[in-house]
Amino acid sequence: MANNISNSLDVAVVGGGQAGLAIGYFLAQQGTNFAILEAADEPAAAWRSRWDSLKLFTPARYDGLPGLAFPGDPDRYPSQGEVADYLTDYARRFELPVVLNSRVRSIRKAGQEYAVELDDRTYEAAQVVIATGPFQVPFVPAIAEGLDEEVVQLHSTAYRSPEPLPDGRILIVGGGNTGFQIAEELSASREVHLSIGSRQMPLPQKLLGRDLFWYLDKTGLIRKTAASRIGRRMRQREDTLIGSNPRGARRRGIQLHGRAVDAAGSTVSFSDGAGLDIRGVVWATGFRADHSWIDVPVFDEAGGVVHERGVTTSPGLYFLGLPWQHTRGSALLGWVKDDAEFLAQKIQALRADAPTPETEIAGAK
């Protein structure tokens, strides 16, 4: 990982996950003076912190970043640990300037440049790419506060394996891929209940022997833009369950409930009025974005990023890896390269337009 990084950069990339590394690959090819600032003390931190038994829903052939195929059988589904190792190797192999232990606390405009402030240093960067991931602050619904202390509560980000959870009845709240997968794992050793607030469309992992993503790739659906008619329809149904479904969950003995609407003592109640006494709960209730540390006016009233394919209205400030930034693939391992390459081209074009010291002096004459 990089040590000797100048405090004056052409480009500061904030976040060293797959999005930060993918754009790093293209910036390195351009010979740009850049650094990838990563808050964690190890590479691929997001993947390392996910639960131990997690298998990707995308096969290895669709898990590679630009310039390096994911190793091994292309039809297998890698584990989270393999993704973390792959990303670590990727940064090393392309000698990407990742600076660990570097949480960016604020970004603000300073003249023509951006001041990128950390606890112990400030970088001046002509351009900045925010690649801090789509999953920032774990969200737990307010009803959680009604539960007694004896009820063990975890957000899915803190779930690694079944052992730390108490024996007895466990409730998983959240009917997305994460909720289903954790419920399935726990059902081998516990009485498991799953609360599904809004139903997601279940899609099979494989159809006629081919992986779902093979069809999405071959039909071009994975690259349909957010603005296209079909993209808009897909986006409305964005949340899809891949490889899990309610019927399969019931077969494993998982008991399904509607939305969890209240909690008191050790009882959670559901939208149909039923109550359930539990020993533990895993909140698979998602995340909220937190861009409050970015002090540049590129957000709408609801806090959403205003951008066109990651390009904001503040010249030289970009986002990468947002869900549906451009297509369904934008926040996935195998397709983030499309947006990364697009932004790298924008960055290069702006650098070419930027006045050099010579042109500034000539202009002043």
Ligand SMILES: Cc1cc2nc3c(=O)[nH]c(=O)nc-3n(C[C@H](O)[C@H](O)[C@H](O)COP(=O)(O)OP(=O)(O)OC[C@H]3O[C@@H](n4cnc5c(N)ncnc54)[C@H](O)[C@@H]3O)c2cc1C
């Ligand atoms: C449970 C789960 C399963 C998934 N399965 C798949 C799958 O099968 N296939 C697939 O293609 N995708 C999958 N994804 C989606 C996606 O690939 C991942 O979420 C991926 O981690 C997103 O990469 P990223 O680089 O955008 O963000 P992240 O991996 O979250 O990386 C962002 C990085 O930014 C750092 N950071 C954050 N804030 C700051 C700051 N202020 N300063 C400096 N650094 C900062 C973080 O430490 C982190 O390392 C899955 C996601 C989840 C949650």
